[in-house]
Every structure is written in structure tokens, then in C-alpha cells.
Amino acid sequence: MQSLIRTAQSRDIAPCAALLEVLFSQEKEFTPDRAAQSRGLGMIINNPQIGRIFIAEGEGTLQGMVMLLFTVSTFLGKKVALLEDMVVDPRWRHQGIGSELIHHAMEFARSAGFGRITLLTDQDNEAAQRFYRSKGFEQSGMVVFRKQLEAFEALEESTAGKPSMQAWMCRECGYLYDPAEGDADSGIKPATPFDELSGEWRCPVCHAEKREFNILL
């Protein structure tokens, strides 16, 4: 099974968001939210200094993905990476695609001078833990702590019942119009609903017209 592994681009946002739904449906702590996932993917793809998303393609379809998010270790005095969102489409599992993805990510990090890769996985997901051990990862004695700064319910309420403040995605290139942000380059102020954009407005990435956008539900 030979897949092509490459860095994700804007046009890969929609299929990657769909694939993340698979991951977040199986991870205990998360529930999928297509708009939030698209927004997050866009932040990384459009800002390569934040991280890199690698995708596996084969037979004309997205088979899997993994991402590295970049940060710094003062202990090592080096760049280090967090490995996140490793997922293979269930239809393409057990064919070595996960291994190809992780080897690609590790090789990228090594050649770019990163000192370490850290990842989190579910405590009871023994298959995932075996997989990462087989790739040379060792379980850390550190415990994960988190503080949620905005409740999920609050995030949902902020857009629930307000379709005008929902994000829209360009079908041509995957660009996400987020009403909260607007589109500064086109003089669109933050908090401008998609409906209020004039017919002259174009996708800032590929110049597609408004009718080429789909609402993200």
C-alpha cells in the first residue's frame, strides 16, 4: 500500500475536518464540531510557523492525517513539537498508512532540528499506545492537567440560534469566512455576518464569488 504523504493546503481543510469527526467521535473527551475543526485547521495551514499538517492520499482520496504543532523546550533549548490529530479513515486502516504518516512527521521534525515530539492518547486505547511504542515513543510519568477557559456550552451558545454568525467555507479553496473576524484585507469589519457581505465581495484566497460558499453547520 503506497500512499502519497504531503503537507496539507487550504483546499484540504474540508476533507480534514470530516476526518477529524471520526477521531473526535472515538475519543472520550471530545465531540466533533465541523466549524471549530475547520477554523483550527485553517489557523495551522495558513500559519506555517504554528505547525504542519501532513496528509496521506491514495486513489484520489484523503486516507489519513497527522499534525505537528511547534513550541519550545527551555530544558532542551530547542524547538519541540506536539503530535496531534493522528487519524486514518476507517476504510484505510491496517495498511500501514498510520506508520507512513508518523514516519513522515518524525523525519520532518528531525530534519528541521526539533528535539522532541510529545503526544497524548486515551488511557484505555491500548492499540494506540502499542502503535506509538512501536515507533519509539515512551510513556511519560507526567500527568496531564487542563483548564478550560471557555466552556463548550458557552461556545455552542454563542452561535446557536444565530445562523448569521456562523462560518462559511469556500468550496473552491477551503477558506473559512468567520463573521467574528471579518475580512480585514477586503475592509470587512469583525462581527459582519456573511449575509451582509456585498455581492461584490470575493474569497480573499481564490476570488470565488459568494455563491461558491457553503454554511458550516
Ligand code: FE
Ligand atoms: Fe476560495
